[in-house]
Amino acid sequence: MQKRRIVIVExxxxxxxxxxxxxxxxxxxxxxxLQKEADLSMASCGYPxxxxxxxxxxxxxxxxxxxxxxxxxxxxxxxxxxxKVNSEVTAIDRKGHTVSFRNTVTGDxxxxxxxxxxIATGSVPRMPPVPGVGLDGITTLQSMKDAxxxxxxxxxxxxxxxxxxxxxxxxxxxxxxxxxxxxEITVIELLPQLLxxxxxxxxxxxxxxx
Ligand SMILES: Cc1cc2nc3c(=O)[nH]c(=O)nc-3n(C[C@H](O)[C@H](O)[C@H](O)COP(=O)(O)OP(=O)(O)OC[C@H]3O[C@@H](n4cnc5c(N)ncnc54)[C@H](O)[C@@H]3O)c2cc1C
Numbered sequence: 001m002q003k004r005r006i007v008i009v010e011x012x013x014x015x016x017x018x019x020x021x022x023x024x025x026x027x028x029x030x031x032x033x034l035q036k037e038a039d040l041s042m043a044s045c046g047y048p049x050x051x052x053x054x055x056x057x058x059x060x061x062x063x064x065x066x067x068x069x070x071x072x073x074x075x076x077x078x079x080x081x082x083x084k085v086n087s088e089v090t091a092i093d094r095k096g097h098t099v100s101f102r103n104t105v106t107g108d109x110x111x112x113x114x115x116x117x118x119i120a121t122g123s124v125p126r127m128p129p130v131p132g133v134g135l136d137g138i139t140t141l142q143s144m145k146d147a148x149x150x151x152x153x154x155x156x157x158x159x160x161x162x163x164x165x166x167x168x169x170x171x172x173x174x175x176x177x178x179x180x181x182x183x184e185i186t187v188i189e190l191l192p193q194l195l196x197x198x199x200x201x202x203x204x205x206x207x208x209x210x
Contacts, residue, residue: 004029007099007114009089011035012042014120016070019081022118031081032112034101036088039144041070047147048170052177053154061144092117128165141174150174154181161185167194175210 006022008015011033022031033040043061050061063069068078075083084101087110091100098113125140127133137159139146153159154177162178164171167189175185187194187210193203194210 004115005113006031006116006118007112008033008118008120009099010120010122011037011040011083011085012044012122014122015118016041016075016081016083018118018120019075019083020079022116023079023081029115031079033075033081033083034087034089034099034112035083035085036104037144038085038105040072040075040083040085042144044142047141047144047150048173048177050147051141051150051154051174052180054180058148058151061147141170150177153183154178157182159183163188167191168196172206172210 004026006019006026006029008019008022008031012035015033015035019031019033022029039062041062046061049055050058059069062071064074068074072083072085075081086104087101088104089099089101090109093099096113097115097117098111099117100109100111102109125142127140132138139149141147141150161184164175164178164185164187167187171187171189172195175187178185193200194207195203198206
């Protein structure tokens with residue numbers, strides 16, 4: 001009998017979790033992750049700390065507590081899951097039960113049949129609809145690519161001033177990281193207080209400390 005194939009689109013946090021669960025539920029299925037980026041299971045929460053220089057080893061964002069990098073080989077050996085990186089899903093044919101994907105490095109296209117498809121493609125930061133958002137030197141902090149860019153900024157030490165647009169959790173963590181990197185920062189927030197998740201008294205206290 002042909003093996004059931006479960007295909008999961010994305011390999012950051014939710015996708016690998018879904019893949020591991022699928023493997024536990026169905027030991028005989030073929031489980032495949034298609035991940036657009038080059039990395040898998042990135043510890044996004046650690047990006048600000050890497051950017052700020054709390055630690056220097058980029059691999060710490062990608063490894064297990066025992067120091068094993070969560071790369072395709074790890075997924076194959078430890079979990080019997082095939083993880084394809086640099087593989088962006090470009091189309092889904094629900095009737096035909098196939099996904100099309102494109103290798104983001106070589107441009108090669110591929111197609112894969114599935115029995116079950118799980119889409120867990122996360123989110124993208126909402127860029128303000130203002131002119132100039134695409135200019136060089138403007139970045140979000142959402143991906144390894146962003147973290148690498150900001151870490152380079154830190155290491156080169158050429159940038160002395162930065163503006164952080166958005167005073168939510170990630171904005172404030174980014175301020176802290178850049179401040180550690182010796183950059184002078186202004187944070188701009190649309191709402192009447194920073195850290196809107198807090199009561200105003202606490203937010204006031206945080207603002208005063210900042
Ligand atoms: C700087 C920062 C700090 C954070 N700190 C914390 C924290 O302290 N505590 C906390 O709980 N959470 C924190 N978070 C949030 C947490 O990281 C996210 O909730 C989590 O990453 C969401 O995981 P996800 O798998 O749903 O999506 P994402 O991490 O957004 O991953 C989506 C993935 O899908 C891939 N993808 C998209 N489209 C395709 C496609 N067509 N084909 C293939 N792949 C595709 C992308 O390349 C990406 O890798 C933080 C996030 C950031 C950015």
